[in-house]
Amino acid sequence: MTDILILRRIGKKGIRFQGMASTFYVVIMEWIPSNRRGFFATICQFFFTLAGIALSVGAFFLQDWRLIQIVLAVSNAAAVTYFWFAPEPLQWLMLNNQVDKARIIWRQIAEFNRVELSVEDVRELESFQYKKTEKTYSMLDCFRTPGIRRNTLLACFAWFATFMTYLGLSFVITDIAPNLYHNLIIGGVMELIPCALAAYLVAKYGPKYPLLSYFVSGGILAIIVAVIPASSYTASMAKNSLAILCRMCLLGCMSTVTFFTVELFPTVIRNSAYGLCAAAMHIGGMVSHELFFLENVSTFKGIPVLVLGVIALLGGLATFFLPQTNGKMTDTIEEAEEVALDMETMVKPPLLEFLRKRKVVTVAKPQPSTERIEFTSTSFN
Numbered sequence: 001m002t003d004i005l006i007l008r009r010i011g012k013k014g015i016r017f018q019g020m021a022s023t024f025y026v027v028i029m030e031w032i033p034s035n036r037r038g039f040f041a042t043i044c045q046f047f048f049t050l051a052g053i054a055l056s057v058g059a060f061f062l063q064d065w066r067l068i069q070i071v072l073a074v075s076n077a078a079a080v081t082y083f084w085f086a087p088e089p090l091q092w093l094m095l096n097n098q099v100d101k102a103r104i105i106w107r108q109i110a111e112f113n114r115v116e117l118s119v120e121d122v123r124e125l126e127s128f129q130y131k132k133t134e135k136t137y138s139m140l141d142c143f144r145t146p147g148i149r150r151n152t153l154l155a156c157f158a159w160f161a162t163f164m165t166y167l168g169l170s171f172v173i174t175d176i177a178p179n180l181y182h183n184l185i186i187g188g189v190m191e192l193i194p195c196a197l198a199a200y201l202v203a204k205y206g207p208k209y210p211l212l213s214y215f216v217s218g219g220i221l222a223i224i225v226a227v228i229p230a231s232s233y234t235a236s237m238a239k240n241s242l243a244i245l246c247r248m249c250l251l252g253c254m255s256t257v258t259f260f261t262v263e264l265f266p267t268v269i270r271n272s273a274y275g276l277c278a279a280a281m282h283i284g285g286m287v288s289h290e291l292f293f294l295e296n297v298s299t300f301k302g303i304p305v306l307v308l309g310v311i312a313l314l315g316g317l318a319t320f321f322l323p324q325t326n327g328k329m330t331d332t333i334e335e336a337e338e339v340a341l342d343m344e345t346m347v348k349p350p351l352l353e354f355l356r357k358r359k360v361v362t363v364a365k366p367q368p369s370t371e372r373i374e375f376t377s378t379s380f381n
Contacts, residue, residue, distance in 0.1 A: 026271050029262040030089035034327035038202035041259030046195040049251075053188035060181035091267050091331055137333075139272040142265070145333060147340025151264050152273060154318040156280035158211070158257050161315030164284030165218060166250035168291060168308045172225065172243045190244065194252035207260035208324045211253060215316030218249035222309030226302035243305075250312070263325035266336040 032040050055072075062068050093102040103122075110117045142152040173187075194214075201210035225243050230236045257277075265273040292304045300306075323339055330336040 023271055026262060026274050027086055027089060029259065030091060030267070030270075030329070031087075034329070036203075037263075037327060038207060038259060039199050041262070042195060042199040042202050042255045045251075045255035045258065046192065046199065049188055049191045049195055052191075053185055056181055056184035056188060060185075089267070091329075095267060095331060135268075137268045137272065139269075139276055141269045141333065142273050142276060145337050147337040148265070148269075148333065151322060151336075151340050152276065154322050155257075155261050155264055155273070155277050157318045158215075158253075158315050158322075159261070159277040159281040160284040161215070161311045161318070162250060162253040162257055162284070163281040164288045164291075165222065165308045165312045165315070166247060166254060167285050168288040168304065169222065169225075169243055169247040169250065171288075171292060172305055173240060173247065187244075191248060191251045194248045195255050198252045198255040202256055202259060206324055206326055207256050207263065208319060208322060211256040211260055212316050212319045214249045214252040214256065215312050215319055218246050218253065219309045219312030219316060221246035221249065222305055222312055226304075226306035226309060228302075253315070260319075260322070260325070263327070263329050264322065264336075264340075266330040266332050268332060 028044070029037060029041060055068075058071060059068055062071070087105045087108070088098075088101065090102050090105060093099070093105070107117065141148075143149045198210060198214075201213075221242050225239055225246060228235060228239045228242070230239055261274055261277050262270060288308075291307060294303050294307070295301050325339075328339070330339060
């Protein structure tokens with residue numbers, strides 16, 4: 001059994017799975033146009049939730065952990081075919097002086113979409129100027145410049161807070177249905193709602209403010225759950241319902257923060273930054289298990305959930321100080337540093353943007369007259 005757990009950790013849930021998921025998600029986001037990127041980014045989380053539902057349904061019918069492991073292994077082995085079907089992003093190829101490969105890919109794209117490229121089209125594609133670089137970047141470049149370093153720390157904490165609070169709330173929720181498998185299926189179906197809502201909000205307002213709203217809503221709900229005593233059946237049901245709503249908010253955070261992270265970092269370090277944030281997420285998952293030992297040292301039994309609520313609110317605060325990306329993806333460290341240090345973009349309230357679009361004209365207050373009035377003795381006669 002120990003050997004199976006070690007191999008499973010290294011294989012499915014460890015190095016291979018996390019590396020594949022992070023890399024492939026970044027590749028997908030770099031291929032999708034900016035006007036559709038927010039929608040498709042959150043839809044990826046939608047399919048992740050569907051996979052959880054499918055796993056629950058499969059476990060219900062198989063009822064054997066060995067068969068379940070075989071099904072998981074076969075389904076994950078199919079992901080190896082991505083190597084032949086997922087092309088490298090054009091930005092990355094151009095930045096790394098691989099113009100010949102980029103030329104082959106855009107011809108394949110044109111052929112797939114039944115578009116004939118003229119000589120002028122090819123010249124226009126080849127004339128795009130990218131700041132080519134010969135430097136090899138690593139995860140350390142996420143900390144070398146001040147703007148990107150700040151974004152890295154804030155994004156890592158947002159990932160940490162998201163998964164820590166989501167997983168912690170899962171321990172609070174009691175059974176929705178008497179059967180374990182039905183419980184997992186119903187919970188998965190309910191989590192489709194925040195995924196669909198996140199897809200709409202991110203496509204309409206960008207990733208920053210939906211993520212901030214999810215964090216604040218989840219934090220407030222978690223604090224309310226913490227202070228509700230489970231003294232009666234009605235109170236327990238209310239506490240369980242609010243905990244479910246809170247976890248749905250945190251799943252909305254997971255749907256949004258992944259896309260937000262892709263747009264925060266430049267192409268040359270995007271995959272490294274995404275992997276770093278994913279590592280912070282798993283650290284949050286490990287801490288959430290240990291957090292419930294606080295019940296043994298405190299007379300207030302709701303303190304673990306209270307801490308989770310505070311962490312979620314701090315995640316919202318970290319999101320507030322991240323810049324709004326507005327669908328733009330940078331390519332170089334210099335471009336990302338310029339965006340990261342743009343304080344006006346960072347703290348621009350959405351209300352001001354709404355008023356600017358509506359062209360609201362304010363009425364100026366009347367100013368006191370500066371004309372001097374002189375009185376003479378004859379004025380009162």
